Amino acid sequence: MWQAIRRWFDPRELRSVGSTPDYRFSLANERTFLAWLRTGLALVAGGLAAAQFLPPLPLAHLREVIAIALLLLGGTVAVRAVDHWARTERAIRLGEELPASRFPAVLALAVGLGALLLVAAVLARAVGDP
Amino acid sequence: MSDAAEPARPGGLDGPGGLDGPGGLGGPARDPGLQPERTRLAWQRTALALTVIMLLTVRLALTGPPAGSVFGALVAGVAVLGWGATLAVCWRRATGTGPAPGHGRALPLVALATAGFALLGTLLAATGLG
Numbered sequence: 001m002w003q004a005i006r007r008w009f010d011p012r013e014l015r016s017v018g019s020t021p022d023y024r025f026s027l028a029n030e031r032t033f034l035a036w037l038r039t040g041l042a043l044v045a046g047g048l049a050a051a052q053f054l055p056p057l058p059l060a061h062l063r064e065v066i067a068i069a070l071l072l073l074g075g076t077v078a079v080r081a082v083d084h085w086a087r088t089e090r091a092i093r094l095g096e097e098l099p100a101s102r103f104p105a106v107l108a109l110a111v112g113l114g115a116l117l118l119v120a121a122v123l124a125r126a127v128g129d130p
Numbered sequence: 131m132s133d134a135a136e137p138a139r140p141g142g143l144d145g146p147g148g149l150d151g152p153g154g155l156g157g158p159a160r161d162p163g164l165q166p167e168r169t170r171l172a173w174q175r176t177a178l179a180l181t182v183i184m185l186l187t188v189r190l191a192l193t194g195p196p197a198g199s200v201f202g203a204l205v206a207g208v209a210v211l212g213w214g215a216t217l218a219v220c221w222r223r224a225t226g227t228g229p230a231p232g233h234g235r236a237l238p239l240v241a242l243a244t245a246g247f248a249l250l251g252t253l254l255a256a257t258g259l260g
Contacts, residue, residue: 045186
């Protein structure tokens with residue numbers, strides 16, 4: 001794992017394999033990374049907003065749990081983004097297939113499931129306390 | 131309506147010493163996909179998102195659960211300093227996007243900064259659990 005982290009920070013090692021691709025491919029890869037990073041930043045912003053703008057919820061500490069879950073998910077998305085960027089850059093340089101990933105599907109399911117749970121909670125509250 | 135024709139701009143919209151560096155006036159044909167410009171704008175959007183995160187973190191630190199404590203002030207200070215350093219990284223990379231890019235360490239640095247903000251937010255939200 002430490003080796004992977006060192007690799008992210010060492011641009012020379014990334015450039016030591018394969019051949020330099022058309023710069024537009026590198027820039028497109030960089031923009032994809034930035035789009036993922038903003039996804040992570042949006043999740044972190046959601047967590048920070050939940051911690052300070054949600055009223056205390058009937059279930060003890062539910063607000064803090066929602067906030068921390070969003071924050072950790074956002075941090076994970078950001079770290080995964082740089083790892084995926086480095087692996088894609090390597091594949092482009094070597095002319096290999098781009099790395100496949102299940103992460104987008106997992107993230108989409110997690111966000112969708114979270115939204116459904118919140119809808120259920122809001123409905124339960126509206127029915128139970130008119 | 132003035133019938134003055136659009137003046138010829140051989141170097142493209144970016145003009146002399148264009149934003150795209152070697153792609154500007156007198157250089158090779160301008161990149162029709164505007165890749166450097168799109169990448170620069172992506173960095174600017176990311177910097178903007180980062181600023182929102184910093185503001186939310188400072189607000190949570192100063193008005194949230196740890197309000198008035200040394201810990202809250204410390205987290206707010208770290209958030210502002212981290213934001214400034216990360217913005218400098220974004221700025222340097224945004225002005226350096228071009229056909230001969232050297233992304234250096236900018237990408238892992240902003241990813242780790244995002245993870246750092248997620249961690250700060252988690253610490254702040256967790257003080258609400260106590």
